[in-house]
Amino acid sequence: MKRRFKFFIMTMIVGFMLAVQFHTNQEPIVRDTRDIWELRNDLESQKTTQQELFAEIYKYEQLIDEYSKSGTGGQLETLEETLADLKNDAGLTEVGGHGIELTIEPLLNDEELVGKPALSIHPELLRRLINELNGYGAEEISIDGERIISTTPIREVNGKTYINDKPISPLPVKVKVLSRDSDKLHKEMLTSQSGEDFARENLLLSPKPVDHVSLPAYSHQIRVKFMKEKGET
């Protein structure tokens, strides 16, 4: 009897350990802890996304409509329009409009910098600047007369910064940005993180709102590496 009792105690301990182990390995249940305002905000953002998607669908439906309705001449016209739109989106055309102009120049006077090597703009700084501009709603960007498209390379070669495989000109360098709300972009750039980052490298980034900026077209060939032409369907 005593022996059985000992067995009983042992198995109880084992059972307890097993249960604790099982408990520990169970993932805690993630609860939805959003309150009503957060839920409303989320709903709002989802609705905005839905609206945007609907607009997109409508646009493409109209395009299909145009393709199917008009005759051969009309179809050609529509195709050309689409091609022009796509070229515009890809940055192959010159564009202009409201925007801001950023000037990158030395932060200190030239006299104070005697004997120091000429300042250069590090590619990382430019990348951060582009990211920040895009974050603030920039539509098109060009740096030193080079249009920035989605595949634009910005790299450092032998201590020089190259954009679109062309060396950047000596300071001051102008950055032109096209934006729908240029006032807001200008105000945001006045207090931007990029300004601080440039200042740390002894460079001054000064934004200026411009009524009409014109951005040059992307002048190089766009190499498409990872896409294939779709065959006849």
Added chain:
Amino acid sequence: MWLPVLGLLIGLLLGFMSDLRIPPEYTSYLSIAVLAALDTLFGGIRAQLQKTFDDRVFISGFFFNILLAAGLAFLGVHLGVDLYLAAIFAFGVRLFNNIAVIRRLLLTKSSENQQAERN
């Protein structure tokens, strides 16, 4: 026979009711301790069936194995060598051995019973 099973059930119940959780960094110790406990338990059952059961050996083995396994895992963590694998291997092999022996003993027992019934 039913008492150990009852003990196991009560232990499980207590564990689930207590809602105790081990911090994630100690889970490996607990898992290895569980393995050691299971090994000792099956060793005890085998000894009982072979009629070589000794209380003191059983109880000391139970606690000593758990402590040794956890200690080995602890040492392994601090030395950067996965020493707990040694414990897992040893206990795993012994667990299988014990269960195999228990199965054989039960089989021979049942066949003996059947023969006795026939006779």
